Amino acid sequence: MTNELFEGIELEDDVKNALSEKVNQAIKSKLDDETKGLKSKVDELLGEKKRAQQEREQAQAEAKAQAESKAQAENDYKQLFEAQKAEADTLRGTIEKMNTDITRSRISGEAGKIASGLTKDTGRAELLQQQISQRLTIVDGELRVTDQSGALTVSTLEDLTGSIKTNYPFLVDGSQSSGGSATRAQGSAERGKEISRNDFDGMSQGQRAHYIKSGGKITND
Numbered sequence: 001m002t003n004e005l006f007e008g009i010e011l012e013d014d015v016k017n018a019l020s021e022k023v024n025q026a027i028k029s030k031l032d033d034e035t036k037g038l039k040s041k042v043d044e045l046l047g048e049k050k051r052a053q054q055e056r057e058q059a060q061a062e063a064k065a066q067a068e069s070k071a072q073a074e075n076d077y078k079q080l081f082e083a084q085k086a087e088a089d090t091l092r093g094t095i096e097k098m099n100t101d102i103t104r105s106r107i108s109g110e111a112g113k114i115a116s117g118l119t120k121d122t123g124r125a126e127l128l129q130q131q132i133s134q135r136l137t138i139v140d141g142e143l144r145v146t147d148q149s150g151a152l153t154v155s156t157l158e159d160l161t162g163s164i165k166t167n168y169p170f171l172v173d174g175s176q177s178s179g180g181s182a183t184r185a186q187g188s189a190e191r192g193k194e195i196s197r198n199d200f201d202g203m204s205q206g207q208r209a210h211y212i213k214s215g216g217k218i219t220n221d
Contacts, residue, residue, distance in 0.1 A: 107136045110143055114161055124171040127214050128164060135160055167206055194219055 111132035115125040137144050137152070145155040155163075165172050194217045 103138045106138065106143070107133050110157070111136060114157065114164070118161070118164065119171060119173045121173070127210075128168065128171050130214075131168065131210065132160065132164060135163075168210065170207065170211075196220070 108129070111129045112125070114132050115128035118128055119125050135146055135148075137146055137150075139152065143157070145153050145157065145160045147153050195211070196219050
């Protein structure tokens with residue numbers, strides 16, 4: 001290709017060959033420089049691509065680590081919250097139970113006090129205490145009397161005591177009811193929760209229900 005450059009030019013073959021050699025070297029040197037430049041550029045582009053890839057992977061790794069850390073923190077907070085809530089619920093339940101027990105104890109104590117004033121017999125006193133307890137409740141720290149359905153009334157403890165005497169005369173010491181059946185029923189109850197059919201028939205409907213509920217027995221005349 002180089003010899004073609006000298007066609008038409010009258011030169012000695014040695015000169016032509018020398019010139020041709022120099023031209024070839026110059027071309028080769030130029031190509032080498034250009035190739036080296038291209039290779040350097042390619043290497044530069046590859047390096048930039050590699051750095052970009054590394055930065056992208058690092059960013060993804062950091063994002064993943066942050067997400068995992070956030071999830072762990074949220075899970076720890078959730079577990080802590082649930083543990084505190086469970087502890088609070090347990091404490092609230094304990095307090096409510098204590099308040100209920102205190103209320104029941106106060107009602108039971110007052111009912112027992114009233115019952116013991118109505119009879120000296122422990123068995124009948126327990127029955128009276130049950131009936132009186134069902135008619136008592138605590139409102140704003142005060143002992144209040146309710147009716148049979150549990151609704152609040154304006155009745156006093158004295159009123160309740162009188163109502164119990166009227167409804168359950170056979171459980172009250174020294175109570176004198178009109179009619180022989182009620183008196184006999186009282187005496188029979190004192191002997192051990194056993195009354196005759198006639199005495200049972202002489203009771204009111206409420207007295208019958210209470211007597212049966214309390215485990216009383218009926219004997220045939």
